[in-house]
Amino acid sequence: MRAGLAAGGGLVLGGLLPACSEGGRTTEVASGANGDEPRRGGTVRFGVIEGSQAGNLDAHKPVGSGAFRGWALYSKLWEWGLDARPKLALAEEAEVNADATEWTIRLHKDLEFHHGKTISADDVIFSLLRLTDPQLASPYAGYLYSLLRNDVKKLDERTVRIPFEKGAGLVALAECWMSWGGIVPTDYDPVNNVVGAGPYRLKSFTPGQRSVFTRFDNYFKSGQPYFDEVEILDFSDQTGRLQALQAGQIDIAPNLPFEQQAFLKADPRFEVVSSETDVWHSFDMNLEKAPFDDPRVRKAFRLIADREELVARVLQGQGRVANDLYSPSDPAFNHDIPQRRQDLAEATRLLKEAGHGNGLDVELVTSGGAGANAALVFAQQAKKAGVNVTVSKVDGSIFTGPKRNDWTFSTGGSVSRPFLLTVQQHDGPRAVGNKTHFKDPRFAELITQALGQPDLDRRRALVGEAQRIQHESGGMLIWGYSNVLDAVSKDIGGVTPDRTGFAGWRTDRIWRRSIA
Amino acid sequence: MSRPPSSFRKPNPLLDLLRARQVRFGLVLSVLVVAFALLGPLFAPHAPTDLVGITYGPPSLDAPLGHDYIGHDVWSRVLAGGVSVVWMSLVSAVLALTAGTALGLLAAFARRRVDQTIVWFTDVFLAFPDLILVLLIVSMLGREHWIIVLTVAVAFAPGVVRLSRGIALGVVNQEFVEAAEMMGYPRGRILFREILPSILTPLLVHLGIMLTWAIGMLSGLAFLGYGVAPPAADWGLMINENRAGLLIQPAAVFGPVLLIALFALGTNLLAEGVGRVTSRIEEKTT
């Protein structure tokens, strides 16, 4: 999932907090449950599903399963820790000034690309400018909206200064850049010279079918990675992948659909690793269209939802109830807002007050997967409050097509990402996919201030108030956070629960037990 | 199949048909499935969208076929999910037959330019493999029921054009048509009184075969995710929805699969049986 690129996590700033400078040339010991040690050698096969997209290898515009391959091919300045907080990777140090308008980043010494060239400041600048190049048309460039591209400066061979517009600092640089910020050499080409600094180097790539990688011996984590070869196989069909797993054709199936867990848990050859994450699910109400232009209707809908049932049915219990807010793992998240629960009497009263005492007809547009199932469950719940919800399922290409932000009522949600990144995507002042058309001046001001506020306590106050506004008058009915399941052969070690939901993506941590 | 030579009565085609075992079997099977589909909703214990059980709950006394991917009662959905399969496959086959026959007769009568043009366009459509054509149209126009029905009809119509044109050409040149033309009967009357009845049997047989194809194509479309959209209950859709649970709760898939297979089998046996018997009658009467 391209949306699966990032994960929720804290706004821990590398360089400001010593605790997270543990990246770099350290050896991570990935111990299995029985305390066994990683072994080198062998091959592993991943089976990934990315709809029908063939995908590519571009570091800065990953398409389809390209995001998954990116984890093997590219290293970044930061990487996601298991706790879903950014930690330094290729960067040795990252400092930010008081209003978050100037970042200074220094690389580790003697880092190498797959083709042997040393990683220098020039490569970092090249990578940053390539990502934000309007001609590349990367969908992820927008998160660095206030970057002053022309003023990025090389201070020395290993140090870069990255400036942002005055008054529009970006304290969340790590989160907003890391997932699609692969560092590539200046002679990079996404088709003919696919070179990065990731744990594995490219051997072959057949779009939509399979890609093969071999170990990069000069990876920046010494001793890692462990496999001689990694194969990533593309599937277009869940059942096909499940059968391939059973038949031993693949070793790891990341992002297992919930309905398959029971089946795999019964099979002694596999382990289903369940990671608690911030992946969220919502119903999005368009504030510009009736009936949701009335805050009473929005509140009524939020009271109609039986979140426990939604989690039990749609997520098959693999998740937690949500309180109409995203990014609960963010250190700035406001945990003091009371949890909303189903209250049909109050919902009916509010609807009556809003003039819908004789019932209300709403169309709920959805595309597929968990969203479609949630829509069916919610439609049943709404009946009890006299609301007739008609579920209408459209193709993904139409759902996210030109009308993507115009649906009156639709299913939504996204992956595990920290607050300041998610808000930029969904309902903040510069949000791209503002399906709810939520525009609150005070909310926008708070977000802008929070983005320029490196101090966590002050930022917590700003985010806390913004979340109160979202909770009171926002357009999203966020009903749950889901776990991410990965099916792993028992012969594979190093796949452990991971707040980011990327347990099955970390090609540099996993290894095979049966290697002598 | 010898008949006493004394019987000089006009053969009763209907009786002949019913005497053939294959026809009887196909008819009974088709009628049973259609009756199940049409009357089923009346006997469903739950509404098809009611969430009454746990996800992929196994069969039990209350739910003979268990529960599906989200907790619907599979038995209720099987009972409710036949209507759309029956009407959609029937209507698309009939539409294809009507449109195709009209064009085919037109071609056979008009000859020359019109004929060539029509035939040539059927060539164009026949060069598109069926499923590809349908996939393209459905993803272009959406998946409302009527669009799917029309699309399947469009995919089948060229075959009917070919068939009806061919038969009509054979008939048009025959004496009784020429005689009627010479006697100055209007063309429309010749068409409906003389020609249509004589080509009706092969066309009806073809209708039955198209019905089988339509069932296969509609369920195939649903299987690929292009068919009827949820939450509607539909046999084809149910296969698609519950395929992920095939290994956990096979009843949710095998119920609709079985009914689709029986329906397809019934219509196929019926159509072929009729075809066989009528051609036997023709052999005898000539």
Next chain:
Amino acid sequence: MTTLSIGPQHLLPQLRRTAAALRARAPAWLPWFIGRLLSGVGVVLVISFIVFGATQALPSDPARMILGPEAPEHTIETLRRQLGLDRPLVLQYVDWAGQVVSGNLGRSIDSNVPVAELMAGRFANSLTLTLAVAAVAFPLALVLGIALALRRDSLFDRAVLSSVVLFKAVPGFVIGICLVMIFSTSVFNILPAASLLDPALPAWRQPQYLILPTATLALSVATYLLRLVRASMIEAMDSEYVTAARLRGVPERRIIWRHAVPNALIPAIQGVAMTFRVLFGGAVLAEVIFSYPGIGNTLNAAIEMRDLPLIQGIVLVVTVGVVAINLAADLITVLLTPRLRTATRIRARSPGLRNAASLWRTGKSWRVSV
């Protein structure tokens, strides 16, 4: 067809002259064949219009699909411009057609690989699968069909026919799912459930992945072919020349192999062509079930992704293939049928097709009631 390569302005007179010259000496079927060839080119041309128009009319557009739901509108606009999607439709078509004529099918928007390169691998896989199906289904249908015809209406015949109707009526993907459950998951675990071909090796070198998809398709296809062979064999055995040969005391074995079988095989040619056509387009479902990296799977994915150059390329090549197969089948039918080979003028566009279609569908020979 060297006469066709001299440029359109000379084409017609040249053709007329050729036709006139040929009428004297050359085989009678040649004008018919040239006519069919030209009509086939026309079909391909019209289909290229339709496909181009249809792909452009698909809701949403490739730029949006590629960049995903997170992309801002201005980014989408940039990509649309880069892909040339903002230009007038006619211009896009002319560009595309010009490229196609010079052998360039463009680049896949989704994976940025040349369409021809992408398709070559997938077509090779599909072709391998098709040939494997043919290698199983044709001999099976032939042997069984002849055997049944010779024992017609026996218990054996009736039993085979009625069990075979099952495979004919039950949709192919259902057969596929059942085979997977029997051979790779629930009952035995002896065959791979998903056909994860190694793209570095040709498909035929990896037969373990071909078995199940081949079996699925062969079961559906062989049924039709079997009935066709059986019916046309029965017809041949009932024909006058067989009766005449019997009266002359020709041994039965010789009658069967020298007279009946060759004649019964002529409709089978059209049947074979139909099988190829069905496999060309209809393997989509089987390929999806087995994740087989063939052309059907690729097309299904390309439609979802709105990968216009890939859709256009695939549909174009498939239709050209279908037209070519039809043409080849018609030509072979004409050449093998003495009556047609020597006819002064062939009236039917596709001789033999209707008869085969009827045999294929209903197991009865084509006949107009007289």
